[in-house]
Amino acid sequence: MKLSxxxxxxxxxxxxxxxxxxxxxxxNHFHVTEVGKVAKNFIDCGGTIRNEEVAxxxxxxxxxxDHRLHPEKLASxxxxxxxxxxxxxxxxxxxxxxxxxxxKFNLDFDGTxxxxxxxxxxxxxxxxxxxxxxxxxxxxxxxxxxxTSCNPNSGCC
Numbered sequence: 001m002k003l004s005x006x007x008x009x010x011x012x013x014x015x016x017x018x019x020x021x022x023x024x025x026x027x028n029h030f031h032v033t034e035v036g037k038v039a040k041n042f043i044d045c046g047g048t049i050r051n052e053e054v055a056x057x058x059x060x061x062x063x064x065x066d067h068r069l070h071p072e073k074l075a076s077x078x079x080x081x082x083x084x085x086x087x088x089x090x091x092x093x094x095x096x097x098x099x100x101x102x103x104k105f106n107l108d109f110d111g112t113x114x115x116x117x118x119x120x121x122x123x124x125x126x127x128x129x130x131x132x133x134x135x136x137x138x139x140x141x142x143x144x145x146x147x148t149s150c151n152p153n154s155g156c157c
Contacts, residue, residue, distance in 0.1 A: 034058035046125025
């Protein structure tokens with residue numbers, strides 16, 4: 001989800017809810033403690049230099065149970081960060097405190113809740129590392145040869 005998409009979604013909401021990949025909601029007294037631009041410049045294992053930028057939101061929960069972040073307030077925080085930090089319309093990455101470490105998530109929206117989508121590591125240079133493409137896995141007995149019109153046993157002749 002890009003910044004332009006979250007701003008459009010916020011215009012239609014009365015309350016904000018973030019849903020974790022396991023279906024649980026982030027406590028409704030969460031804070032967005034940071035909105036920023038994160039640049040990552042790196043070289044992958046195949047020797048290709050890469051540059052990535054994301055808009056980063058950090059969600060945080062405190063014992064401030066009366067706190068509620070309203071859609072218009074988050075929209076104003078996003079607008080201010082775009083202006084002051086010169087953030088273009090980037091994809092959003094969300095940081096959220098998990099049990100033992102910070103979790104990083106992609107963001108989506110289902111019309112009601114903002115969905116925190118798990119991120120996974122991956123090799124970006126599989127062709128240079130010799131990692132074979134994943135083959136289709138078929139269980140014995142599930143694969144059946146397709147019958148064609150030229151098959152004498154197809155019943156069409």
